[in-house]
Structures are given as C-alpha cells and as structure tokens.
Amino acid sequence: MSDWTETYRPTTLSEVRGNDKARGQLKKWADTWDEHRKAVIVHGSPGIGKTSAAHALANDMGWPVMELNASDDRQADVIKRVAGEASKSGTLTGGSGGRRLVILDEADNFHGNADYGGSREVTRVVKEADQPVVLVANEFYDMSKSLRNFCKTIEFRDVSARSIVPVLRDICRREGIEFEEDALRAIADSTSGDLRSAVNDLQAVAEDSEVLTVDDVVTGERDQTEGIFDFLDRLIKEEDAHGALQAAYNVDETPDELLNWVEDNVPKDYSGGELADAYEFLSNADRWLGRVRSTQNYTFWRYATDNIAAGVAASRREPKGGWTRYGPPSYWSKLGRTRGTRDRRDGIAQRIADREGASVGTVRREIMPFLEAMTNLCRNRELTVAMTAAYDLDADEVSFITGSGASTNKVESIVEDATTQREETAVEHSEGAFFAQETDQSTEDSSADTDEGATPEGVTTAETDDNAADTTAKAGTGASSNKSDEADAVETADAEEPAEADAEEPAEADDGQSGLSDFF
Numbered sequence: 001m002s003d004w005t006e007t008y009r010p011t012t013l014s015e016v017r018g019n020d021k022a023r024g025q026l027k028k029w030a031d032t033w034d035e036h037r038k039a040v041i042v043h044g045s046p047g048i049g050k051t052s053a054a055h056a057l058a059n060d061m062g063w064p065v066m067e068l069n070a071s072d073d074r075q076a077d078v079i080k081r082v083a084g085e086a087s088k089s090g091t092l093t094g095g096s097g098g099r100r101l102v103i104l105d106e107a108d109n110f111h112g113n114a115d116y117g118g119s120r121e122v123t124r125v126v127k128e129a130d131q132p133v134v135l136v137a138n139e140f141y142d143m144s145k146s147l148r149n150f151c152k153t154i155e156f157r158d159v160s161a162r163s164i165v166p167v168l169r170d171i172c173r174r175e176g177i178e179f180e181e182d183a184l185r186a187i188a189d190s191t192s193g194d195l196r197s198a199v200n201d202l203q204a205v206a207e208d209s210e211v212l213t214v215d216d217v218v219t220g221e222r223d224q225t226e227g228i229f230d231f232l233d234r235l236i237k238e239e240d241a242h243g244a245l246q247a248a249y250n251v252d253e254t255p256d257e258l259l260n261w262v263e264d265n266v267p268k269d270y271s272g273g274e275l276a277d278a279y280e281f282l283s284n285a286d287r288w289l290g291r292v293r294s295t296q297n298y299t300f301w302r303y304a305t306d307n308i309a310a311g312v313a314a315s316r317r318e319p320k321g322g323w324t325r326y327g328p329p330s331y332w333s334k335l336g337r338t339r340g341t342r343d344r345r346d347g348i349a350q351r352i353a354d355r356e357g358a359s360v361g362t363v364r365r366e367i368m369p370f371l372e373a374m375t376n377l378c379r380n381r382e383l384t385v386a387m388t389a390a391y392d393l394d395a396d397e398v399s400f401i402t403g404s405g406a407s408t409n410k411v412e413s414i415v416e417d418a419t420t421q422r423e424e425t426a427v428e429h430s431e432g433a434f435f436a437q438e439t440d441q442s443t444e445d446s447s448a449d450t451d452e453g454a455t456p457e458g459v460t461t462a463e464t465d466d467n468a469a470d471t472t473a474k475a476g477t478g479a480s481s482n483k484s485d486e487a488d489a490v491e492t493a494d495a496e497e498p499a500e501a502d503a504e505e506p507a508e509a510d511d512g513q514s515g516l517s518d519f520f
C-alpha cells in the first residue's frame with residue numbers, strides 16, 4: 001500500500017494548496033537569495049505543507065536538496081558534517097549553478113539538554129552557510145533567539161476546508177474513486193486545517209471502496225470503549241484500514257500503549273512481507289510519538305494512530321482466522337509506560353546511543369532488548385559487568401536492563417567490578433563501542449547456563465558496527481534490514497520471550513526462566 005500523502009506530495013510550488021502569500025514570499029526569498037544570503041524559517045502547524053513547499057521550491061529552482069531531520073540524528077557533528085558540507089560546497093552543479101537547498105526539518109527540535117550541541121551547531125551552520133537554507137518548524141518560539149533573529153521568517157497558516165476539498169477531489173479522480181462531494185467536505189471539516197490528516201483519512205476510508213459516501217465518513221467520536229483484546233482481534237484479523245482506525249478511536253488507551261500492544265501481538269498472526277510492512281508502519285508511529293514527546297504537540301498522536309491502526313490493517317495480505325492468544329505488552333514495552341521508567345529508559349538509551357553511534361530509537365527498539373536478553377538469558381556475570389562498564393551504568397540502571405528488580409548487593413557488586421574495569425581499560429579503549437565488540441561471544445554463549453563465557457578481554461576487541469546489527473538479528477530482536485530475516489527473528493523472539501506474564505517483572509515470573517536475580 002502506498003502512502004497517499006507521499007504519492008500526492010506536491011512537486012511544484014503551484015501544487016501546494018492554500019498559503020498563497022507564504023508561497024509567494026518563499027519564491028521571492030529564493031529568487032533574491034544572492035542579494036540577502038539569509039536563511040529562512042518556515043513555520044506553522046503540522047501537516048499544512050511546509051516541508052512540501054520547501055521541496056517544491058527546490059524543484060522549481062532546479063536546486064538539488066540536502067535534507068536533515070532533527071529526529072533522525074541530532075548529533076552536532078553530523079549536522080556539521082552534512083549541513084556544513086552541503087551549505088558550503090558548490091561542487092554539485094548540474095544546472096543549478098552550484099546552488100543547493102539545505103532543508104533542516106524539525107528545526108524546533110534541536111533543543112533541550114541532549115541537543116544543546118545540536119542547537120548551537122545549527123545556529124552556527126545557518127550563519128556560516130554559503131547556500132540557501134530553509135528551516136522548517138512547528139513552534140517558532142522553540143528555536144533560539146539568535147537563530148530566529150538571524151533568519152527571515154515565513155508563516156504558513158492552517159489550510160482551510162475550502163482548500164482541502166479540491167486536494168481530496170483530485171486524489172479521488174486519480175485513484176478512480178467515485179465520491180459524494182459531501183463526503184469530502186466532511187473529511188475536510190473534521191481535520192481542522194491539517195491537510196496531511198485529511199489525506200490520511202481519505203485513504204483510510206476510500207482505499208477499498210469504489211464509491212465514497214458521506215456515511216463512510218465517521219468523524220471518530222468515541223461511542224463506546226472497546227476492550228483491547230477485541231481491538232487486537234479486529235485490527236489484526238478483520239478490519240480494513242478505515243474500520244481499524246475507527247476501532248482504534250474507541251479503545252481507551254493512549255497511542256503509546258496501543259503501539260506496545262500491537263507491536264507485541266502482531267507477529268503472532270502476521271509473517272513475512274506483511275509483518276515487515278506492519279513494522280514499517282509501527283516504526284513510523286514510533287517516530288510520531290517521539291515528536292510528541294519532544295515537542296509536547298499532541299496533534300501528532302493522530303498520525304501515530306493512523307499508522308498503528310490503518311497501517312497495520314492495510315499490511316495484512318493473507319486472511320486471518322482462528323483464535324490467537326494475545327498477551328499484554330512485554331516487559332520492555334510495559335516499562336515504557338510510566339513517566340519515571342520512561343525517563344530512565346531514555347536516559348540509558350541516550351548514553352548507549354552516544355556510545356554506539358546509533359539513534360535513540362534504534363537503541364530502545366533493538367539494542368536494549370538485546371542487552372536484556374544477553375544479560376538475562378545468557379546469565380553471564382562477566383558480560384553484565386562489561387556492559388555496565390561500557391555504558392557507565394549505576395545500580396538502578398543495571399537492575400533496569402537486567403530486569404532483576406530493586407538494587408541488590410549483587411547488582412552493586414557488579415557496578416563495583418565495572419568501575420574497576422572501567423578504570424583499567426579507560427586508557428586503552430576509552431571510546432570503543434561495546435555492542436560492536438561483543439557480538440560473536442554473546443551469540444555463542446547464549447545457551448550457556450554458567451558464568452563462563454565471553455571474557456572481558458573479548459569485550460574490548462573493536463569490530464565494526466555492522467556486527468552489532470548482525471548479532472541483534474541473530475538474537476531475535478529484529479535489527480536486520482532483511483525483511484524475511486526480520487520476520488524469522490521476531491518469531492524467535494516470540495518463542496524465547498516468557499512475556500505473557502502479567503507480573504511487573506516477568507523476567508522472574510515464568511517457566512523456569514529465572515531472571516538475573518536468581519543467577520547473581
């Protein structure tokens with residue numbers, strides 16, 4: 001299923017609907033760039049065409065685009081490398097006269113503690129840029145004052161329902177869908193100025209029907225609260241995209257929780273390509289949820305729900321039947337539920353991300369579950385010490401990763417050993433990534449029940465980052481980019497995971513699968 005918001009993304013400024021004045025300003029900014037040489041901030045609500053306008057402008061001007069997205073990687077050096085290089089080099093000519101357009105998406109997200117370097121670096125890059133730069137942002141005032149003062153500013157306004165209807169009409173025509181004009185109007189009215197939502201809604205309602213009527217368009221009021229298990233059943237087995245979206249609105253869970261439930265249960269019924277597609281949507285949803293967390297802008301919840309519900313339902317290729325034993329989200333997902341644990345998890349994830357050169361999302365989704373499996377299933381004290389040393393974890397953090405409950409003497413002794421190990425190895429191997437070094441040892445040792453296994457020396461032998469992904473896939477956490485591998489990997493994880501447990505600490509709960517606390 002292709003995503004209509006992508007398929008029908010405007011390619012020239014004249015196809016961007018609404019915001020005539022802003023579009024004119026943007027074009028003028030580009031035409032006169034040689035005279036003023038300033039960057040421009042394009043800001044406004046989500047889903048109204050800001051990013052599309054920037055790309056369309058580049059297209060109209062014949063300028064190649066260099067794009068950087070805050071949520072993908074906020075590290076200062078990456079910004080420096082990518083944007084700095086793009087904005088300074090004039091080597092890519094190809095009809096553009098050496099110009100390139102640098103687009104910094106989510107420019108209001110380069111802030112806060114972890115991103116301080118990022119924010120400062122963005123300002124510096126923007127000031128020194130030798131090429132036109134467009135900064136796209138939702139919240140104008142979330143950007144630093146010096147950045148704001150330095151740039152020109154163009155505000156995009158919400159797109160009126162009157163301007164949304166023709167976009168929907170055009171898509172229906174191109175998709176060969178008959179429609180009642182009132183149905184389009186109803187969609188446009190219910191999405192209050194957000195054109196991306198309108199297109200998503202249209203796709204959810206219309207994709208499988210040839211005639212779109214106003215009755216098809218339900219505005220998503222919560223009529224009754226649906227149980228989560230019924231919802232999973234409907235989502236995974238029965239509903240089309242539209243039905244799934246409606247069902248999602250009726251479930252009394254936040255999108256964060258829904259994501260956890262769906263993520264953990266969908267591999268029980270989906271496999272192969274459909275599972276890979278479903279995960280693609282879930283990972284989009286996760287990205288939107290990340291944006292909610294960093295911006296506190298809850299409008300993005302909608303997009304997360306679109307992906308979780310409509311996306312997962314639309315990924316289904318084979319009919320599903322029978323009864324499936326769905327379970328609550330696994331240990332890891334559950335831990336993500338409360339604010340305190342989420343903060344702790346994200347704190348650890350950030351540190352691992354810095355160390356491994358991976359994004360926080362990848363760490364949370366792929367590396368941390370692997371570390372849990374490694375320290376828990378492998379029951380290898382030395383690996384746990386090595387991990388603790390590598391990421392400089394404290395006792396609470398070790399307990400968090402290993403799932404061994406409150407801080408105990410045993411955990412503390414691990415932290416002590418790790419401190420010693422850190423001191424001993426600090427000089428020789430100060431910045432090596434732990435994860436990449438670890439791989440073959442931990443895989444080989446994964447069935448070991450004893451303390452013997454990988455040695456600390458093994459842990460400090462540097463290898464490439466690719467190995468980390470390999471091992472993660474082998475360990476069944478789905479890091480592989482190969483789709484069928486991914487599906488296999490997930491099944492393995494499922495089989496290994498004793499996570500049906502309702503207990504807060506399933507690591508200690510099930511089938512003789514004892515947690516680290518038993519082992520220590």
Ligand SMILES: Nc1ncnc2c1ncn2[C@@H]1O[C@H](COP(=O)(O)OP(=O)(O)OP(=O)(O)O)[C@@H](O)[C@H]1O
Binds near residue numbers: 018049053196
């Ligand atoms: N003004 C518009 N004209 C035509 N299509 C639009 C417009 N606004 C949004 N869309 C549709 O919505 C999609 C998302 O738009 P876009 O990414 O440009 O929004 P945005 O304002 O940059 O949102 P965000 O701030 O969330 O990144 C586009 O691919 C396009 O399909």
